[in-house]
Amino acid sequence: MAPPSASADDKLNLLTQPSAIAAPPATKRDKPPQPTPDHKTSDDPVQDMVHLAASRGGGFASLRDPFANADTAFSEKKRDELKLRGLLPPAQQSLDVQILRALEQIRVKKTDLGRYIALAALRQSNVRLFYALIMQNPEETLPMIYTPTVGEACQKFSRIFRQPEGLTISLSDKGNVASIIDNWPVPAGAPRIAVVTDGSRILGLGDQGWDGLGISIGKLSLYVAAGGIHPRATLPIVLDVGTNNEDKLKDPLYLGLRQKRASDEEVLPLVDEMMEALQKAYPNLIVQFEDFQSERAFAYLDRYQNKYRMFNDDIQGTGSVILGGFTNAARLNSKASGRPLSDQRILFFGAGSAGVGVAKQLCAFFTRQGLSQDEARRRIWLVDSKGLITNDRGDKLAEHKVYFSRDDNEGKQYKGLLDVINYVKPTALIGLSTVPKTFTEEILARMAELNPRPIVFPLSNPSSLSECDFETAVQATKGQVIFAAGSPFPETDYEGKHLIPGQGNNLYVFPGIGLAGALAKCGRISDEMITESALALADSLNDEEKAEGRIYPSLKRMRDISAYVCARVIIMANRQGHARDGGYTASMTDDELVSWCRGEMFEPSYEKLLA
Numbered sequence: 001m002a003p004p005s006a007s008a009d010d011k012l013n014l015l016t017q018p019s020a021i022a023a024p025p026a027t028k029r030d031k032p033p034q035p036t037p038d039h040k041t042s043d044d045p046v047q048d049m050v051h052l053a054a055s056r057g058g059g060f061a062s063l064r065d066p067f068a069n070a071d072t073a074f075s076e077k078k079r080d081e082l083k084l085r086g087l088l089p090p091a092q093q094s095l096d097v098q099i100l101r102a103l104e105q106i107r108v109k110k111t112d113l114g115r116y117i118a119l120a121a122l123r124q125s126n127v128r129l130f131y132a133l134i135m136q137n138p139e140e141t142l143p144m145i146y147t148p149t150v151g152e153a154c155q156k157f158s159r160i161f162r163q164p165e166g167l168t169i170s171l172s173d174k175g176n177v178a179s180i181i182d183n184w185p186v187p188a189g190a191p192r193i194a195v196v197t198d199g200s201r202i203l204g205l206g207d208q209g210w211d212g213l214g215i216s217i218g219k220l221s222l223y224v225a226a227g228g229i230h231p232r233a234t235l236p237i238v239l240d241v242g243t244n245n246e247d248k249l250k251d252p253l254y255l256g257l258r259q260k261r262a263s264d265e266e267v268l269p270l271v272d273e274m275m276e277a278l279q280k281a282y283p284n285l286i287v288q289f290e291d292f293q294s295e296r297a298f299a300y301l302d303r304y305q306n307k308y309r310m311f312n313d314d315i316q317g318t319g320s321v322i323l324g325g326f327t328n329a330a331r332l333n334s335k336a337s338g339r340p341l342s343d344q345r346i347l348f349f350g351a352g353s354a355g356v357g358v359a360k361q362l363c364a365f366f367t368r369q370g371l372s373q374d375e376a377r378r379r380i381w382l383v384d385s386k387g388l389i390t391n392d393r394g395d396k397l398a399e400h401k402v403y404f405s406r407d408d409n410e411g412k413q414y415k416g417l418l419d420v421i422n423y424v425k426p427t428a429l430i431g432l433s434t435v436p437k438t439f440t441e442e443i444l445a446r447m448a449e450l451n452p453r454p455i456v457f458p459l460s461n462p463s464s465l466s467e468c469d470f471e472t473a474v475q476a477t478k479g480q481v482i483f484a485a486g487s488p489f490p491e492t493d494y495e496g497k498h499l500i501p502g503q504g505n506n507l508y509v510f511p512g513i514g515l516a517g518a519l520a521k522c523g524r525i526s527d528e529m530i531t532e533s534a535l536a537l538a539d540s541l542n543d544e545e546k547a548e549g550r551i552y553p554s555l556k557r558m559r560d561i562s563a564y565v566c567a568r569v570i571i572m573a574n575r576q577g578h579a580r581d582g583g584y585t586a587s588m589t590d591d592e593l594v595s596w597c598r599g600e601m602f603e604p605s606y607e608k609l610l611a
């Protein structure tokens with residue numbers, strides 16, 4: 001199976017072990033079993049007709065239903081049929097023309113938050129137009145609905161709130177969570193993907209309480225735009241268990257519980273109840289945990305990953321996307337230095353859920369080069385707020401840091417980042433610290449002295465918290481940096497060469513992972529399925545992107561990338577026995593599977609509304 005838009009021989013030889021795709025192809029059956037109706041995550045004409053029929057009496061109602069609304073695209077015939085004549089201006093315009101108008105209305109807004117609010121209003125009034133606009137203009141619009149703007153939106157979510165777009169499960173609902181879930185207005189296609197946060201660590205912006213709901217909505221918008229999940233099949237959830245954010249508690253407009261964050265002991269039964277109730281209500285639902293404070297993130301992943309169909313985006317999604325990008329970056333770094341790939345030395349600045357999640361996933365990079373698990377672990381150094389993490393530093397380490405704690409520091413402790421760099425001599429510097437501008441010109445220049453092509457990934461979000469920006473990294477390394485940041489940065493030129501920054505953000509993988517879980521009805525999202533998503537992402541660079549020096553593919557191809565990631569995750573799920581679709585996906589060849597995943601995606605067109 002060739003990666004999307006890539007030539008057949010485009011696979012990275014770097015992967016010394018055969019990837020899942022190189023495994024024996026699934027045997028093709030004479031007659032594959034037919035999918036059951038709930039295989040579909042794509043548009044549902046029957047459901048659309050229900051909406052249309054419901055609105056026939058009222059006419060105007062169809063213009064107020066985001067799923068039934070085609071606005072000025074309604075044909076003469078439909079305008080008569082739905083009693084819309086006179087309610088719309090005479091001009092009949094296509095979706096493409098509507099996109100031009102919507103773009104103009106968004107561009108005229110003066111602030112990022114203004115553009116976020118305008119886009120949210122569009123989503124709430126015309127779902128198809130919203131997603132068509134995003135999909136046609138991803139590079140311009142994703143920063144408006146996702147990082148960096150979603151961070152500011154979460155900080156002010158109670159203030160910009162207009163209408164509910166997600167489910168709130170709060171402490172006061174304990175014992176009644178099933179009935180709360182029952183209140184979610186589910187049409188024929190039940191939710192397939194839920195994103196749940198407790199708002200305790202939204203991007204790098206700390207505790208946002210109930211306002212964290214904005215991140216669940218933002219991630220699910222990407223599930224639709226990049227992963228093709230039907231918008232009606234998405235379920236944004238916030239677990240409101242209080243907040244320690246004093247500003248919010250004092251703000252009269254704050255919409256969450258006005259109390260301090262409840263203790264973990266008090267919250268755990270509520271999370272258990274939620275997982276149980278979700279599973280009962282929607283047996284095929286995939287639950288993505290998002291932006292939980294690190295220790296809770298690890299604890300819930302440990303507690304639920306072998307019991308429910310869930311994964312943690314910050315630990316596993318980030319681990320995957322960085323393994324994918326690092327795989328490509330290491331090739332460029334090693335080619336320039338001549339050192340073997342297995343000789344990469346990776347320094348993490350930040351050892352929270354994201355740092356440790358990525359570090360664990362990167363072990364897979366080294367084991368694929370033939371190193372043992374223990375040798376792989378030793379290629380990784382972690383720095384937290386107290387300096388290099390070592391066994392004899394004298395403080396009690398949080399459990400998630402212990403595995404990578406060093407015992408080879410010969411009693412010396414290293415605190416400042418430059419000291420650590422001089423000691424470790426890393427080939428790669430990865431920032432997941434939430435501390436902005438910590439990769440100074442001096443640090444970056446030192447990385448360039450140590451490496452002809454240093455790998456620098458300032459991954460903290462949003463942009464204002466990034467450890468450095470692209471322009472600084474390019475200048476300080478004289479154009480040699482191999483760069484990816486968590487949030488988007490502008491392209492730049494250096495000595496006549498055009499340079500494009502990578503965006504090392506889990507948005508490249510979580511839509512494909514979730515879609516795979518939904519389409520193949522996976523019983524579990526295993527670690528191997530996550531690793532496979534990373535390898536698929538690494539393989540998905542096409543020749544043009546390689547020539548441009550990219551380590552991540554263009555976001556213009558986000559749906560093709562998600563379909564490819566999805567297919568490879570499904571192949572792994574089938575191999576491990578996690579798919580529960582009665583052999584349907586296993587009956588396809590690899591290429592058929594990619595096409596099928598792509599074909600199952602929701603397309604935001606008016607075709608069925610105008611038929």
Ligand SMILES: NC(=O)C1=CN([C@@H]2O[C@H](COP(=O)(O)OP(=O)(O)OC[C@H]3O[C@@H](n4cnc5c(N)ncnc54)[C@H](OP(=O)(O)O)[C@@H]3O)[C@@H](O)[C@H]2O)C=CC1
Nearest residue numbers: 203204294350351352353354384385433460461486505506
């Ligand atoms: N690009 C992407 O796709 C993703 C990016 N992220 C981003 O990663 C960042 C971190 O997330 P997460 O791991 O959950 O957050 P945490 O707050 O759990 O972790 C932050 C880590 O940075 C360390 N740190 C804080 N200050 C300093 C300092 N001055 N010097 C050195 N280390 C420091 C902390 O140390 P200590 O442990 O001692 O407190 C901690 O280990 C966020 O900005 C988030 O947006 C997260 C997921 C995905």
Ligand SMILES: CC(=O)C(=O)O
Nearest residue numbers: 203291314461505506
């Ligand atoms: C991208 C993401 O998941 C985060 O910054 O938390």
Ligand SMILES: [Mg+2]
Nearest residue numbers: 290291313314
């Ligand atoms: Mg996150």
